[in-house]
Amino acid sequence: MTLKELSNILGLSPTTVSRALNGYPEVSEATRKRVAAAAREHGYAPNTRARSLATGRAMAIGHVIPISAKHEMVNPVFGDFIAGAGEVYSRNGYDMLLSVVPDDDEDSAYRSFITKRNVDGIILHAPTLNDPRIPLLNSLGLPYVVHGRSSDTDASYAWVDVNNKRAFQRATEFLLDLGHRRIALVNGLEHMDFAIRRRAGYEAALTARGITPDAALMFAGEMTEAQGHDLTRTLLAQPNAPTAILVSSMITAIGVRRGIEEMGLRMGRDVSLITHDDELSYFRNGADIPVYTATRSSVRDAGRKAAQMLIDIMQHRDSPREILLEADLTLGLSTGPATPLHAGTR
């Protein structure tokens, strides 16, 4: 069913039918009703491609999902982020276009979005330190919103981010308050912006208490379960083992926990653990009593906010261009006071 066919059925011109359906004032209420009824009856919906060719708007938003070329890893938070963003898109009539690209070849994905003209805006994922994609997108002139921020960039851009520094600073202070002095940091890849900020928070808290951050206690890597496990085993086997571990992802935390228990120790008693929790839907941190003490912020909510911001930008609506979400610190069973033994001897 095309517009022309429908207009023939109605004995009207395509012009009038189009206007009736799009709510233009130059059409009488009577015919508008008649047209709407006929459209519904015949199941007419405008052909997206024709419409967007005519209007110049694609009514679609692009996401570039980077796959780490080395480890073929897809970030588990994407699922929930996209679920949140998708909600907002469909409410506003936008489609979501996904492009899965090895992260050493992302430029071409953005370029092709632009030159092929099939999206009106982009969400930028997983920004790094001084991310080159930001100047790239600025020069290409397509609206975009960054999920996260990019330290050391002077260019300006719209973003939605969690206050990673504050979150990890608070978490570290909390551990310090419990008497821990040797606290390990198991972080994401070190060029990732969120990892940089979390580390900054961690170091700031230590320094404020007169403790010099120890490079031997700080780790960066891809946030898999295995990484958490392996690191923990080596860490705890050291003579000068940490009494607490601060972890950047729930999934890694599970590995850390496994490591702790394999060593015959107990989480929350022998070793304390705080993790960041993105509130992934299939991995709720205990509905009743949280298993893990965690800095918590819903990535799905971030998805909603980023999507809304992008739509606002595209429609030239006036609204904030920077949103900083605070993570709360939820108390779980994975933290406890540094035991005298540990606290004393170390």
Next chain:
Amino acid sequence: MTLKELSNILGLSPTTVSRALNGYPEVSEATRKRVAAAAREHGYAPNTRARSLATGRAMAIGHVIPISAKHEMVNPVFGDFIAGAGEVYSRNGYDMLLSVVPDDDEDSAYRSFITKRNVDGIILHAPTLNDPRIPLLNSLGLPYVVHGRSSDTDASYAWVDVNNKRAFQRATEFLLDLGHRRIALVNGLEHMDFAIRRRAGYEAALTARGITPDAALMFAGEMTEAQGHDLTRTLLAQPNAPTAILVSSMITAIGVRRGIEEMGLRMGRDVSLITHDDELSYFRNGADIPVYTATRSSVRDAGRKAAQMLIDIMQHRDSPREILLEADLTLGLSTGPATPLHAGTR
């Protein structure tokens, strides 16, 4: 840069330029080269919307991601499935369109894909028993491939699936061989097709050994970590507790493990555990020695295969329309013989 502009620069007609770029034979090799060079130099790429309006092909494939309306849960396997499919799409020039929809309203998503004409094909996720979407899509007449199958449907359709029944039958047999007699099943939602097949495999293995499946040992629910944990605790607290547990997802298995250990028992010694492993990228089952004994099949590979099959169908290429992937059974540390104590008294 539009086709017309480019053709003006070259002093050629749009027709010729279009043909040159699309590899038609009616253009001399010399001009083809000249055109290609100019296109590259000026960064010309055809406008997707205009092109697909003209050709009638959208060059895009739709995925409908259902969000369980009740639990707002997004299936963790989507990320990896989509990563696999995306690879194949981009290699073939297709875009991927995602529609995130509450699972009580999926019909409208498919219908809108069709009426708005913005995809050439669809991948159907998470099929259920006698899934109504299959007849719907058959009547709509849009090419599609199902990731999974739908029991009890007489309609025919193209699919890529894991041999779930065989996998769980083998796993159950393996546990039986180890002397286990009371084996619990922690499955996905019971209307999901994969869950039905896995249960069938489990029951078949038991029955073949003269054991009547015990309804008190079979559970169905959303596959979260919490569910695994909670079920395990109640199960193991029973007087007649199972000595082995068969689990449908790695994430649930983690919860089961947590439950086991909280009860002061050891996985692989006091309680055996086999899980299905989709080989999620951030949750590899131990690179060296697998932690879990598991029925294993890469969901990313399934994504690749499903995408390729769909493209073959859309391009009327002759290739299989049904792919059954066998899961292998990898031996890990989570299984062991039923201890005499357990095997004897129960």
Next chain:
DNA sequence: CCAGTTTTCCAAACCGCTTTGAATAGCTTA
């Protein structure tokens, strides 16, 4: 050298919608 092919290129129509500019119909108002 010329009719018959084959190559190479082009003008124009079309895909399905929106939008501009103009025409028609229906009301007012003087």
Next chain:
DNA sequence: TAAGCTATTCAAAGCGGTTTGGAAAACTGG
């Protein structure tokens, strides 16, 4: 009742490509 508005409707021109049906140019061979 004619002139002047306003409320409706429509024809036609795009949007940026592809594709059909020729036409011109370049090659054949007799």
